[in-house]
Amino acid sequence: MKYLLMIYGNREKWESMSPDAWPEAIARQEAFNARYRETGELLGSYGLADAAQAKLVRRVKGMPAVTDGPYLETKEYLASFWLLDCESEERARQIAADMPFADAEPVELWPILHESAADQ
Amino acid sequence: MTGAPPAPDIGALLRELAPEVLAAMVRRYGEFGACDDAVQEAMLAAVAAWPARGIPESPKGWLLTVASRRLIDDVRSEHARRRREQDLAAAAAPLAPPEPGPDRDDSLSLLFLCCHPALSGPSQIALTLRAVGGLTTAEIGAAFLVPETTMAQRISRAKQAIRASGARFELPGPAERPARLGIVLHVLYLIFNEGYTATAGPGLTKPELSGEAIRLTRWLHRLLPQDPEVTGLLALMLLSDARRSARAGPDGSLIPLSEQDRSRWDRDQIAEGVALISAVLPAGQVGPYQVQAAIAAVHDEAESLAATDWPEILGLYQLLEQLAPGPMVSLNRAVAVAMVDGPAAGLDLLRALESDRRLAGHHRLHSTRAHLLEMSGDVAGAVAAYREAARRTTSLPERRYLTGLASRLAAGEKTPGGM
Numbered sequence: 001m002k003y004l005l006m007i008y009g010n011r012e013k014w015e016s017m018s019p020d021a022w023p024e025a026i027a028r029q030e031a032f033n034a035r036y037r038e039t040g041e042l043l044g045s046y047g048l049a050d051a052a053q054a055k056l057v058r059r060v061k062g063m064p065a066v067t068d069g070p071y072l073e074t075k076e077y078l079a080s081f082w083l084l085d086c087e088s089e090e091r092a093r094q095i096a097a098d099m100p101f102a103d104a105e106p107v108e109l110w111p112i113l114h115e116s117a118a119d120q
Numbered sequence: 121m122t123g124a125p126p127a128p129d130i131g132a133l134l135r136e137l138a139p140e141v142l143a144a145m146v147r148r149y150g151e152f153g154a155c156d157d158a159v160q161e162a163m164l165a166a167v168a169a170w171p172a173r174g175i176p177e178s179p180k181g182w183l184l185t186v187a188s189r190r191l192i193d194d195v196r197s198e199h200a201r202r203r204r205e206q207d208l209a210a211a212a213a214p215l216a217p218p219e220p221g222p223d224r225d226d227s228l229s230l231l232f233l234c235c236h237p238a239l240s241g242p243s244q245i246a247l248t249l250r251a252v253g254g255l256t257t258a259e260i261g262a263a264f265l266v267p268e269t270t271m272a273q274r275i276s277r278a279k280q281a282i283r284a285s286g287a288r289f290e291l292p293g294p295a296e297r298p299a300r301l302g303i304v305l306h307v308l309y310l311i312f313n314e315g316y317t318a319t320a321g322p323g324l325t326k327p328e329l330s331g332e333a334i335r336l337t338r339w340l341h342r343l344l345p346q347d348p349e350v351t352g353l354l355a356l357m358l359l360s361d362a363r364r365s366a367r368a369g370p371d372g373s374l375i376p377l378s379e380q381d382r383s384r385w386d387r388d389q390i391a392e393g394v395a396l397i398s399a400v401l402p403a404g405q406v407g408p409y410q411v412q413a414a415i416a417a418v419h420d421e422a423e424s425l426a427a428t429d430w431p432e433i434l435g436l437y438q439l440l441e442q443l444a445p446g447p448m449v450s451l452n453r454a455v456a457v458a459m460v461d462g463p464a465a466g467l468d469l470l471r472a473l474e475s476d477r478r479l480a481g482h483h484r485l486h487s488t489r490a491h492l493l494e495m496s497g498d499v500a501g502a503v504a505a506y507r508e509a510a511r512r513t514t515s516l517p518e519r520r521y522l523t524g525l526a527s528r529l530a531a532g533e534k535t536p537g538g539m
Contacts, residue, residue: 002265037270038273040266040270040271042270043266043270085264085270
């Protein structure tokens with residue numbers, strides 16, 4: 001069963017962290033990623049660029065129409081996501097709780113629609 | 121195109137031989153992980169060599185020779201530890217392949233090792249498909265829609281776990297054996313179900329995994345023809361898989377049992393499954409797979425949903441509830457009770473199940489209640505319960521199906537759910 005973990009943030013939150021604290025924070029996150037890649041449960045981990053880089057794309061008269069993203073105005077936006085494939089939701093919860101920052105900020109956990117119980 | 125004779129299916133032959141070759145290698149050299157790598161390389165070499173040169177006279181001997189050489193090259197390489205080299209070089213002194221011919225105990229030992237209790241469920245599945253099924257890591261990754269590197273990681277971790285557990289390449293003793301065989305059957309059933317119901321993408325089934333599970337269970341049945349639960353599991357797979365082409369519409373949408381075009385069921389497969397289960401049930405060593413196969417047989421032999429022998433199905437679910445109690449079994453029994461004694465009796469049973477923590481929030485509880493409410497004429501209640509079930513399922517075709525039922529019912533149409 002596949003799951004998506006997501007964390008949210010904003011510039012203010014990132015800037016409140018002292019520059020000295022970053023290397024350790026990154027190392028902890030890398031250790032988390034390595035740990036679950038090795039178990040064969042982490043399919044991918046992705047960090048998104050700053051909200052200033054986000055675009056909104058529409059199609060107008062068959063042509064792409066691109067504007068700057070809406071996220072500059074929102075309080076928090078999607079910062080990073082992890083794609084898991086693990087044995088059960090219980091296991092996914094364990095992994096989410098093992099995220100380095102889960103003691104400070106919640107991690108969103110979403111099942112991905114792809115499995116079902118037997119029909120009989 | 122030339123008039124060359126059709127190439128024999130080298131892939132199928134290799135998958136057939138894979139467990140025998142690997143078992144012989146492990147018997148000879150130990151070191152399951154290294155042997156598995158060597159056999160994979162030998163199979164790749166066969167894929168490259170055989171189409172042009174033809175299949176050798178003794179394909180198994182060819183594979184054993186190549187795999188043995190690969191293993192020894194591997195061990196002699198700089199990265200290998202010196203001591204392992206000495207041990208293996210001594211063991212490998214005469215390079216002639218071990219005697220060919222099926223060795224039942226070795227094949228079984230291999231399967232028991234892949235389904236070792238020290239491994240997680242996904243690891244047991246991956247290792248079984250690779251070592252016993254002879255599938256490549258890339259094929260297994262594709263079947264479960266994960267990258268090949270992820271699947272390689274799972275397989276390598278599984279091998280480490282086997283080494284760390286100290287598991288040996290041998291048949292479990294008589295005391296352990298029923299529980300260990302139970303795990304093996306469960307792993308095969310999970311592979312089957314992944315193919316039968318898993319639905320990444322638009323479709324409802326991944327037939328190649330179901331087919332692989334049936335092939336492996338047939339193979340196990342040949343090794344253990346006297347085991348009633350192995351027979352029961354093979355029958356259950358055949359009787360369920362017989363309905364596969366009728367279970368999904370051309371667009372991958374779900375078609376429930378009540379709506380299936382029964383003329384599209386595979387009669388040969390049903391006949392084979394019925395023969396297997398009929399032969400084994402009278403022996404009296406009844407287990408959960410045999411009972412589930414018997415239930416599937418009753419459905420498969422009915423000409424329509426109305427003509428189904430529901431009292432028989434109810435009796436079988438009662439038996440199953442004693443042999444293997446669980447909330448899903450109770451849920452299915454509630455449906456059978458509703459078909460025999462009316463929806464009110466089924467709904468009473470459901471109310472008792474609602475307090476079961478394992479079922480709370482499960483979509484099957486809501487969809488079953490919706491179905492029984494609709495049978496009882498409570499349209500508003502059924503619509504709400506179908507919508508709740510749709511919100512909770514993690515299968516896309518099932519969500520579309522349940523949402524569709526709710527909409528049709530709300531619009532005053534009769535649905536297949538109400539029969």
